[in-house]
Every structure is written in structure tokens, then in C-alpha cells.
Amino acid sequence: MGKALPSRAEDYxxxxxxxxxxxDLAEHSSVRGCMVxxxxxxxxxxxMQAQLDKMFKDTGHTNAYFPLFIPKSxxxxxxxxxxxFAKECAVVTHxxxxxxxxxxxVVVDDDAKLEEELIVRPTSETVIWNSYKNxxxxxxxxxxxxxxxxxxxxxxxxxxxxxxxxxxxxxxxxTAHATKQEAIDETKQMxxxxxxxxxxxxxxxxxxxxxxxxxxxxxxxxxxxIEALMQxxxxxxxxxxxFLGQNFAKAFDVKFATKExxxxxxxxxxxxxxxxxxxxxxxAHSDDDGLVLPPFLAPIQVVIVPIFKNDEQLSQIQxxxxxxxxxxxxxxxxxxxxxxxxxxxxxxxxxxxLKGVPLRIAIGPKxxxxxxxxxxxxxxxxKKIYSFEEAIDQxxxxxxxxxxxxxxxxxxxxxENTSEVDGYEEFKxxxxxxxxxxxxxxxxxxxxxxxxxxxxxxxxxxxxxxxGEPGQCMVTGNPSKGRVLFAKAY
Amino acid sequence: MGKALPSRAEDYxxxxxxxxxxxDLAEHSSVRGCMVxxxxxxxxxxxMQAQLDKMFKDTGHTNAYFPLFIPKSxxxxxxxxxxxFAKECAVVTHxxxxxxxxxxxVVVDDDAKLEEELIVRPTSETVIWNSYKNxxxxxxxxxxxxxxxxxxxxxxxxxxxxxxxxxxxxxxxxTAHATKQEAIDETKQMxxxxxxxxxxxxxxxxxxxxxxxxxxxxxxxxxxxIEALMQxxxxxxxxxxxFLGQNFAKAFDVKFATKExxxxxxxxxxxxxxxxxxxxxxxAHSDDDGLVLPPFLAPIQVVIVPIFKNDEQLSQIQxxxxxxxxxxxxxxxxxxxxxxxxxxxxxxxxxxxLKGVPLRIAIGPKxxxxxxxxxxxxxxxxKKIYSFEEAIDQxxxxxxxxxxxxxxxxxxxxxENTSEVDGYEEFKxxxxxxxxxxxxxxxxxxxxxxxxxxxxxxxxxxxxxxxGEPGQCMVTGNPSKGRVLFAKAY
Numbered sequence: 001m002g003k004a005l006p007s008r009a010e011d012y013x014x015x016x017x018x019x020x021x022x023x024d025l026a027e028h029s030s031v032r033g034c035m036v037x038x039x040x041x042x043x044x045x046x047x048m049q050a051q052l053d054k055m056f057k058d059t060g061h062t063n064a065y066f067p068l069f070i071p072k073s074x075x076x077x078x079x080x081x082x083x084x085f086a087k088e089c090a091v092v093t094h095x096x097x098x099x100x101x102x103x104x105x106v107v108v109d110d111d112a113k114l115e116e117e118l119i120v121r122p123t124s125e126t127v128i129w130n131s132y133k134n135x136x137x138x139x140x141x142x143x144x145x146x147x148x149x150x151x152x153x154x155x156x157x158x159x160x161x162x163x164x165x166x167x168x169x170x171x172x173x174x175t176a177h178a179t180k181q182e183a184i185d186e187t188k189q190m191x192x193x194x195x196x197x198x199x200x201x202x203x204x205x206x207x208x209x210x211x212x213x214x215x216x217x218x219x220x221x222x223x224x225x226i227e228a229l230m231q232x233x234x235x236x237x238x239x240x241x242x243f244l245g246q247n248f249a250k251a252f253d254v255k256f257a258t259k260e261x262x263x264x265x266x267x268x269x270x271x272x273x274x275x276x277x278x279x280x281x282x283x284a285h286s287d288d289d290g291l292v293l294p295p296f297l298a299p300i301q302v303v304i305v306p307i308f309k310n311d312e313q314l315s316q317i318q319x320x321x322x323x324x325x326x327x328x329x330x331x332x333x334x335x336x337x338x339x340x341x342x343x344x345x346x347x348x349x350x351x352x353x354l355k356g357v358p359l360r361i362a363i364g365p366k367x368x369x370x371x372x373x374x375x376x377x378x379x380x381x382x383k384k385i386y387s388f389e390e391a392i393d394q395x396x397x398x399x400x401x402x403x404x405x406x407x408x409x410x411x412x413x414x415x416e417n418t419s420e421v422d423g424y425e426e427f428k429x430x431x432x433x434x435x436x437x438x439x440x441x442x443x444x445x446x447x448x449x450x451x452x453x454x455x456x457x458x459x460x461x462x463x464x465x466x467x468g469e470p471g472q473c474m475v476t477g478n479p480s481k482g483r484v485l486f487a488k489a490y
Numbered sequence: 491m492g493k494a495l496p497s498r499a500e501d502y503x504x505x506x507x508x509x510x511x512x513x514d515l516a517e518h519s520s521v522r523g524c525m526v527x528x529x530x531x532x533x534x535x536x537x538m539q540a541q542l543d544k545m546f547k548d549t550g551h552t553n554a555y556f557p558l559f560i561p562k563s564x565x566x567x568x569x570x571x572x573x574x575f576a577k578e579c580a581v582v583t584h585x586x587x588x589x590x591x592x593x594x595x596v597v598v599d600d601d602a603k604l605e606e607e608l609i610v611r612p613t614s615e616t617v618i619w620n621s622y623k624n625x626x627x628x629x630x631x632x633x634x635x636x637x638x639x640x641x642x643x644x645x646x647x648x649x650x651x652x653x654x655x656x657x658x659x660x661x662x663x664x665t666a667h668a669t670k671q672e673a674i675d676e677t678k679q680m681x682x683x684x685x686x687x688x689x690x691x692x693x694x695x696x697x698x699x700x701x702x703x704x705x706x707x708x709x710x711x712x713x714x715x716i717e718a719l720m721q722x723x724x725x726x727x728x729x730x731x732x733f734l735g736q737n738f739a740k741a742f743d744v745k746f747a748t749k750e751x752x753x754x755x756x757x758x759x760x761x762x763x764x765x766x767x768x769x770x771x772x773x774a775h776s777d778d779d780g781l782v783l784p785p786f787l788a789p790i791q792v793v794i795v796p797i798f799k800n801d802e803q804l805s806q807i808q809x810x811x812x813x814x815x816x817x818x819x820x821x822x823x824x825x826x827x828x829x830x831x832x833x834x835x836x837x838x839x840x841x842x843x844l845k846g847v848p849l850r851i852a853i854g855p856k857x858x859x860x861x862x863x864x865x866x867x868x869x870x871x872x873k874k875i876y877s878f879e880e881a882i883d884q885x886x887x888x889x890x891x892x893x894x895x896x897x898x899x900x901x902x903x904x905x906e907n908t909s910e911v912d913g914y915e916e917f918k919x920x921x922x923x924x925x926x927x928x929x930x931x932x933x934x935x936x937x938x939x940x941x942x943x944x945x946x947x948x949x950x951x952x953x954x955x956x957x958g959e960p961g962q963c964m965v966t967g968n969p970s971k972g973r974v975l976f977a978k979a980y
Contacts, residue, residue, distance in 0.1 A: 029621065031608065034557035036621050039636060042554045064532045067524035068610070068641055068657050069580070072587070076595040087586060090559070091598055092610065094581040095645040097562070105566040108581055108607055117598055118521065120558070120582065120610070131519065131526050140832060146529060151558055151641065155585040167558050342630060 005354075007288045012232040016283060017161065023291050023354050025282070026161045033159045033166025037275070040355060043299035045169070045278060049149065051201050051296070052171065052273065055193050061145040061173060066127050068151075069118035074126040078251040081125065084218020088155035090120040090166075120153040125219060125244070125270055128174045129252040136176060136266055138257045143186070144176040162279035163236075163490050170274035176249070176266045178256065183267035187243040190271040191224045194239035202277065203294035203407040204228050204284050205414055206238055207437070207485060209462025214446050217270075221245035227461040227485065229414045230283040233435025235461050235487035238280050241271035279490070285406050291356025292379055294406050295399040300336045302328060302395060303357045305348045307364030314339060317363055320388070324361075324373075327392045333399070353378060358402050359395065379405050420483065424474045427486070431458055437487050441480035443473035451475060452486070461485045495844075497778045502722040506773060507651065513781050513844050515768070516651045523649045523656025527765070530845060533789035535659070535768060539639065541691050541786070542661065542763065545683050551635040551663060556618050558641075559608035564616040568741040571615065574708020578645035580610040580656075610643040615709060615734070615760055618664045619742040626666060626756055628747045633676070634666040652769035653726075653980050660764035666739070666756045668746065673757035677733040680761040681714045684729035692767065693784035693897040694718050694774050695904055696728055697927070697975060699952025704936050707760075711735035717951040717975065719904045720773040723925025725951050725977035728770050731761035769980070775896050781846025782869055784896050785889040790826045792818060792885060793847045795838045797854030804829060807853055810878070814851075814863075817882045823889070843868060848892050849885065869895050910973065914964045917976070921948055927977050931970035933963035941965060942976070951975045 005022065008015045020026055025041030028034075037045065053063070069092060075082045096112030099105075121127065128146075135141060149171045159165050173190060177183040191208060198204050206226035216223045220242035228238045249255070249265040258264050285292040295301050304321050308314040318339065325335045336357075338348055345362065352360055356378060363373040373391055376383045379402050386394065417436030421427045427440055442448060442460065452475060453459050467482025495512065498505045510516055515531030518524075527535065543553070559582060565572045586602030589595075611617065618636075625631060639661045649655050663680060667673040681698060688694050696716035706713045710732035718728045739745070739755040748754050775782040785791050794811050798804040808829065815825045826847075828838055835852065842850055846868060853863040863881055866873045869892050876884065907926030911917045917930055932938060932950065942965060943949050957972025 027621075027624075029557045029617065031557040031559045031561060031617065034559060036557065037555040039552040039554045043552060046553060062529040062533060063536060064529045065527040065659065067519045067521040067526065068643065069521045069524060071521060072596060075587075082596060087588070089585065089587065090582045090608070091584040091587065092580045093583045093598065096578055097565075097581065097609075098577070106562060106572060108583065118580070119587075127519065127521065131517075134517075153558065169555065 020161045035165045047297045056147050061147045064146050070127045072117045078219045081219035085122045090153045092118040122154045129248040133252050133254045136256050139178050139259045142178045147173040168275045170272050172272040175269045180267050183269050187241045187269045191241040198238050201296045205411045212460050217242045235489040236280045239273040244268035290354030293356035295358045295403045300357050301333050302335045302359045303352045304337045304361040307345050313365050439483040440474050441471040442484050443476050443478035448475050458486045461487050510651045525655045537787045546637050551637045554636050560617045562607045568709045571709035575612045579612050580643045582608040612644045619738040623742050623744045626746050629668050629749045632668045637663045658765045660762050662762040665759045670757050673759050677731045677759045681731040688728050691786045695901045699954050702950050707732045725979040726770045729763040734758035780844030783846035785848045785893050790847050791823050792825045792849045793842045794827045794851040797835050803855050929973040930964045931961040932974050933966050933968035938965050948976045951977050
């Protein structure tokens with residue numbers, strides 16, 4: 001076939017890379033660290049975007065657009081923020097090229113050096129809060145609930161398609177509030193929106209939690225997150241929602257006249273998910289034959305492949321298919337009829353398996369005679385013969401079933417790969433033998449966290465929103481408030 | 491009101507700037523040349539995007555995403571292209587900052603100098619054709635019909651919100667074809683898509699044409715364009731569609747195996763519209779009281795303002811409004827009920843006039859008694875009393891009427907401001923006295939074109955797709971194939 005993938009068991013990492021490439025999702029560009037998101041991959045991302053955008057608007061947010069460039073000095077205004085982001089970034093120093101006097105194409109024009117360098121945004125808190133300063137005078141201007149869909153750049157040295165690239169696409173919400181509680185509520189609300197999206201649309205169960213101080217967003221008071229488990233037992237952070245306190249309001253001097261006649265700094269939040277979710281989607285559900293897409297995010301939900309030997313047969317099939325297509329589309333189901341005569345049905349079957357299309361219909365001359373067709377499910381690989389009427393009737397239900405089944409499968413996998421351990425040796429052993437999520441006690445100190453990370457490569461993915469029973473740290477024996485979630489992570 | 495605008499007659503340019511600012515459409519950021527598109531402005535742009543995206547998909551295109559950065563050497567590969575674009579651009583030279591040893595915040599880390607500078611894309615032909623090289627092997631891979639929504643940067647020295655900014659948002663279509671004819675057909679098809687969009691959705695009549703060689707896109711064989719007339723008599727280029735010939739295929743060595751067994755370079759097109767269209771929309775229709783939005787692109791189509799003295803009155807109005815709102819929304823009409831008690835009805839009337847909401851409904855206690863409400867049209871300022879039933883019934887038709895009326899008005903204005911002149915003195919006089927579009931004969935030489943531009947600031951906006959009667963150049967008396975369109979332009 002030329003399309004065969006390495007198996008996950010053989011080489012999970014290679015399997016992922018090959019799948020991304022062969023399913024036409026994305027590829028490395030010749031620009032270091034930057035990816036090209038190919039049409040099929042992008043159409044999945046568009047589905048994600050559309051759903052998320054709807055959820056943001058349903059919770060009262062509007063979109064806006066802020067500059068790509070951030071003056072260097074802005075990054076320095078929030079002390080933690082500059083430590084976290086200013087280091088690895090793309091720096092614009094000049095605004096003109098000129099012909100090389102030596103004839104070697106074009107060169108940077110030294111006369112066009114910027115007075116202050118511009119940073120290509122790694123995240124937009126600074127440039128946005130600099131605008132908010134002018135937008136917020138009074139409590140009547142609050143809350144300010146804004147989201148931006150944008151590209152951002154972080155100069156990553158080791159890149160992987162979707163998971164870690166120098167440039168990536170994301171959305172970043174930036175809100176401003178009159179009270180601390182309102183800002184915390186917003187932070188939690190958006191964590192819940194992300195949870196609903198990832199669980200209900202991406203069919204991927206997640207654990208909600210709070211980051212430890214060392215894993216916190218640079219400039220936040222608290223970083224809430226959702227963590228998902230991939231098939232190789234590694235965790236993936238699927239979204240973060242930050243309570244910023246008054247940090248950016250203080251850094252950019254954003255004050256408002258309160259209802260009571262006072263003057264106070266505004267409370268802020270920011271929250272984001274990125275094309276990284278594409279990586280999560282691919283790694284969580286796919287198998288050795290290719291992608292497995294949850295129907296809600298599948299650009300093509302049903303593909304129809306005709307089995308024919310000549311034009312006459314094809315035109316008879318076409319006639320029937322047109323009716324079926326119309327009836328399915330009337331139910332908002334996206335259908336593709338692949339009647340190309342340049343490829344054999346077997347090739348097409350493999351192709352649409354690779355691309356994760358949830359349902360595949362095959363229909364040939366015999367089927368026409370019998371009034372039947374064959375439906376194959378991508379998730380279970382089951383094939384079944386239906387009459388035309390049954391098919392039309394049952395396809396919506398089948399798609400729902402697939403959506404649920406994919407979620408169930410991921411949830412079962414997670415349950416099987418989640419451990420609770422008490423001792424540090426046991427911790428190391430479980431991590432080596434099995435990986436996955438590990439709930440264990442930790443004494444709350446950064447030193448212990450760092451020691452565990454250095455010795456095992458596992459990090460604290462999050463602390464639960466509410467701690468369970470207290471206990472003793474598996475490393476130091478010191479008191480622990482409750483178990484926290486460990487894993488090796490992407 | 492604090493919201494009053496200068497009149498167009500007084501100072502058109504100031505009127506535009508103030509309107510953009512006061513209607514919350516956009517503002518200058520503190521980053522030189524970059525704008526912030528504010529929520530209300532962005533919601534109009536989103537409506538434009540959604541409609542254009544639909545039209546692109548209906549004509550067989552899919553979206554993808556290519557890198558923000560272009561290696562400097564790519565720009566040099568197409569000779570004309572580098573002349574047109576490499577000069578004024580943002581150049582990334584470093585990928586890291588470090589703490590200033592002198593304690594002055596962060597500074598560029600000289601150790602992190604890029605081997606080859608990266609250019610922030612001013613347009614993406616080069617980086618996209620570099621990918622197409624690997625995507626196209628055979629005629630079976632063609633046509634390749636891809637669009638990208640993206641931000642681009644051109645280092646403009648004089649900027650104006652929406653009309654000319656260093657960073658702007660746009661879409662760029664990039665297609666590859668097996669034959670010259672197919673590429674030309676695509677170029678013209680997309681010109682027609684733009685024409686349909688601008689005329690039917692933006693309610694703005696345009697003239698289709700072809701650019702002269704000196705106004706052509708750098709790297710194209712032919713640039714097709716649509717030109718619209720603004721209320722100050724200046725032209726605005728609303729969209730361009732380029733037939734690229736085999737230029738980029740040759741520059742990036744993109745060949746394909748033909749059906750006949752040969753090997754040939756691919757034929758290309760590119761086409762784009764940008765946030766500049768926002769400028770056109772604002773300038774074409776708005777009046778001294780603010781924006782006038784065509785209903786198809788209005789984020790709020792109907793605003794309902796209650797007239798009330800106390801909570802009891804408001805709650806009675808609210809009840810009625812809920813019914814009206816539901817009935818209108820069921821007809822896909824977007825409705826806002828502004829029941830804030832922090833602002834008086836008069837203030838709200840002015841606010842929604844400023845923001846261009848097509849229909850405004852006022853409803854007070856007397857109306858409830860009489861079963862009536864008042865509808866005011868933004869375009870004509872007419873007010874009329876309707877019964878509730880009539881209102882529900884007639885609002886969809888009123889919106890259609892406004893859409894048509896705005897177009898008609900713009901078309902009448904254009905007709906009144908289009909002249910046909912034969913002599914160069916007459917040309918100068920018409921240009922000074924009246925401005926607008928001027929059809930005149932030109933000998934086809936770049937020298938004459940340049941002379942006219944230098945002496946009058948008017949440029950050839952386009953040559954018509956089909957020339958009319960031949961004649962004599964108004965400047966040189968040399969033969970002319972037919973009249974071409976002149977105007978001063980944005």
C-alpha cells in the first residue's frame with residue numbers, strides 16, 4: 001500500500017510522526033521549527049475552532065485582535081513573565097532589506113535598525129493589558145471578556161508536529177474583572193469549558209487540577225489545567241486557565257473607579273488551548289491503521305465507496321448514492337462520495353481508515369439488486385449489511401455510538417493506567433513498568449518536586465481541585481495535604 | 491453627547507479616523523504601525539470572513555496554514571517578487587534575549603544570531619510554492635486549491651487604521667494548475683467571487699479590470715482587480731486576483747508529470763482580500779452620524795431600546811420584547827435588547843446610529859397600550875409606527891430593502907462621480923474639481939502613466955476586461971486601445 005504505518009508497540013514515536021505525515025495532517029516546513037498544517041489537518045482544527053468559538057461566545061466572550069509584535073520593554077514589566085517568556089523568542093531587529101552591493105541577493109539594511117527590538121508574541125498578556133489600560137476607567141467597563149485567535153512563537157529547540165513547534169496556532173482569552181472572586185470564577189468557568197470541549201467533542205477524559213508553583217504560568221497566581229493520558233502512558237496538558245490576580249494590572253497600571261467611589265487595580269485571567277490539541281486527538285484514539293476521529297470533529301463523517309467495473313455500474317450506483325447523500329446531509333451529516341476511477345476500492349478503504357473517517361459505506365451492483373449496502377465502523381472495524389432505509393435511519397445513532405465508544409475506550413485505558421502508590425521505590429517501578437498517571441503523596445516543597453523530576457523524569461501534572469486524604473510524602477516522609485498527580489509528560 | 495463626529499464635508503480624513511475610534515472598530519496600538527481591532531470591529535470582520543470562507547469552499551477550496559516566517563533567500567528566488575516585497579519588511583535576526591548584565595532589563599543575546607535571517611511574511615507565495623514542490627508530482631495532484639487566513643506584515647511608513655497598517659489580517663489563496671487556461675479561469679473565477687461578495691454583501695459596486703504592468707503584483711503575469719469609489723471621490727482597490735503564469739513554479743522548480751507523459755511546470759494563481767475591506771465598508775456608506783452597515787454584515791441587525799421610568803414599566807416591556815426577539819431570531823435575525831438603566835434612550839439612539847445598526851426599535855408604556863412600536867431605519871433615518879404583528883412580518887423585508895438601498899445609493903454616487911474626458915487639461919480640471927473615476931485614453935506606455943501620476947497624483951486603477959472604442963492618448967495623442975480608469979486612490 002505504501003501507506004502502512006509502523007505499529008504503536010514497535011515505535012510509538014515513529015508511529016505518531018508517520019501518521020501525521022501520511023494522513024496529510026501536517027509536515028515540517030523548511031523554516032526551522034515551523035509546521036505546515038495541511039488541508040485535512042486544518043479542516044479538523046477548523047471544527048475544533050468553530051466549537052470552541054461557539055462555547056466562548058455562549059459564555060459572553062467576544063473576539064478581538066491585538067498586534068503580533070511586542071516591544072521588548074513590555075516583557076520586562078511583569079517580573080515573572082519576562083523570566084518565563086523573554087528568553088526563547090523571535091526578535092525583530094530591522095525593518096528593511098537592501099540589495100547586496102556584492103551581488104549576493106538581499107541583505108539586512110543596517111540603516112533600518114529598530115530603536116527598540118520587537119518580540120514576536122509568545123503570548124499576549126503584556127500587549128493586551130497595555131490596551132486595557134485605556135479601555136478600563138470604571139466598574140461600568142467591567143468585566144471585559146475578550147478572546148483572540150492567533151499565531152504565537154516560542155523558540156523551541158526540539159520540535160514535534162502539533163505537540164511542540166516554534167510557531168503554533170491558538171486562542172488566548174484575556175479578561176478583566178472588578179473583584180478577585182469574579183476573576184477566580186471566570187478562571188474556573190473556562191477550565192470547565194475546556195473540560196466539556198475535550199471530553200464531549202474530542203472524546204478524551206481529562207483530570208482537572210491546579211499546577212504547582214514551579215509549573216505555574218509565568219505571571220499567574222494560579223494555573224488551572226486539564227491533563228489527558230496518551231496511549232504510551234504519557235500525560236498531555238490539554239488546556240490551561242490562569243488566575244492572574246492583579247499582577248498585570250499592577251504592571252500596566254490598570255485601575256478602575258469602583259462602585260463605592262474608590263480606585264482599585266483590576267483582576268485578570270487568561271486561558272488558552274492550541275494546535276497541541278491536534279496532537280492529543282491523534283495520540284489518544286488512533287490505532288495501527290491510522291486516525292480514529294470522534295464523529296463530532298470528523299471533517300468527513302461518512303464516506304461512500306462504490307464498487308464498480310464499468311461506467312454503467314457506476315452511474316447506477318451514483319443514482320442511489322445521490323438519494324442517500326441527500327437524506328444524510330439533511331440530517332447535518334457530512335458525506336463524501338469517492339467515485340474516482342484512478343484508485344481501487346481496497347486502496348480507498350485503507351485511505352479512509354488512515355484518515356479516521358468514522359463510517360465507511362461500500363456499495364456495489366449486487367447491493368443495488370438486494371437493496372442493501374455495507375457499513376464499516378472505523379472504531380471497532382465491524383462491518384454490517386443494512387437495507388437502504390435502515391442505513392439512513394441508523395447512521396445518526398451509529399455516529400453517536402462511535403463518539404461514546406471512543407470516549408469509553410479512552411476512559412477504560414486511563415483507568416487501567418492510573419496507579420496509587422505510597423513508596424518512592426514503588427513509584428519508580430510503576431513509572432518504569434507501566435507509566436501512566438500515578439497518584440502519590442508529596443510534601444509540597446519545590447525541592448522534593450525537583451528531585452523527583454530529576455531522578456525519574458516524572459512531573460507533578462497537577463494537584464486536584466480538592467485534596468483527598470492527607471498522608472506522608474513518598475520521598476521525604478513529611479506531611480502531605482493529599483495525593484497529587486504524577487506522570488511523564490509531553 | 492461626546493460622541494459627535496466631525497462632518498465629512500469639513501474634514502473627511504478626520505471624520506474617518508474619529509468614526510473608527512468612536513464606533514469601537516479599531517485603534518492604533520503602541521506598537522508602531524500595528525492596529526488593535528476592537529471587539530465591535532472584529533465582529534464585522536468575522537461576518538466578512540464567514541461569508542468569504544463559505545464562497546471559497548463552495549468553489550472547491552480548502553484552508554491550510556503555512557509558516558509566519560520566510561527564509562530571506564526564498565524572497566530572492568523570484569526576481570520581481572523580491573523587488574516588490576523584500577524591501578520594507580520585519581526581519582528576525584535573533585532567537586533569544588538575555589538579562590542585561592548592566593541590569594537594564596533584557597537585551598538581545600548576540601550568541602543567538604540566526605544563520606539566515608527570517609522575514610515575517612509580507613505575502614506567502616514563496617514559502618507556499620516551496621511546499622507545493624513536494625506536494626505535486628503528477629497531473630493527478632492538480633489542481634491544488636488552497637486558501638490561508640493569516641496575518642501579514644509590510645513595513646508601511648504612513649499608516650491608517652484598516653487602510654494601511656504594518657500588520658494586517660487577510661486571506662491569500664494559492665492555487666496550482668495543469669494548464670494555463672485553467673489557471674486563468676481560476677484567476678477570473680476568484681475575481682468574480684470577490685465581486686459578488688463586495689457587491690452583494692458589502693453593498694458596494696465595483697469595477698472589474700486588469701492592472702497595468704507598473705501596478706501589477708510583483709511576480710504575476712496579470713493582476714486582476716476590483717475598484718470601488720469612496721465618498722471623497724478617491725478609489726479603493728478592494729481585492730486582487732493574480733495569474734502567476736509559471737513564474738513561481740519555475741523559481742521553486744515545481745514540475746508535474748502530464749497526462750500525456752511529459753514533464754511541465756505548474757501554472758499558478760494567488761488572490762487576496764484583507765482587513766482593508768473594513769476601511770472600504772466604513773468609508774463607502776457611513777454618514778456624519780456614524781456607520782451605516784449593510785444588514786448582511788451587521789453584527790446586530792435590530793436593536794430594541796425600551797423607554798421606561800421604573801422597573802415595573804421595564805418588566806412589562808421586557809415581556810413583550812422577549813416574544814418579539816424570539817420571533818425575529820427564528821427568522822435568523824440578530825437582535826439586541828439594550829435594557830441598561832445606566833444610559834438614557836437618547837444616548838442609546840445616538841450610540842446605535844454611530845455603530846450602524848440597520849434597524850432600531852423603540853418601545854414604551856404607551857406603545858404597550860396601543861400594541862405598537864416605532865422602527866427607525868439607519869440608512870434613511872425614517873421612523874414609522876407598526877403594530878407588533880406588522881413589525882415581525884415586515885422586518886425581514888425592511889432589512890432587504892436597506893441592503894438594496896445602500897447599494898443603490900453607492901451606485902448613484904459612483905455614477906454621479908464618474909467622468910469621461912478626452913483632453914489632459916480637462917482631465918486635470920475634473921480631477922481637481924470633482925475627483926471620482928475618470929475614463930480616459932492612454933497610449934499604453936509606462937512613461938505616460940508615470941507622467942500622469944507625477945503631475946496629478948492620479949493612477950490608472952485598471953484597464954477594463956474588454957476595451958471599448960479605440961482613441962488617442964489624452965497626453966501624447968498616440969493611439970489608445972480604449973479608455974482606462976483613472977482616479978486618485980487610497
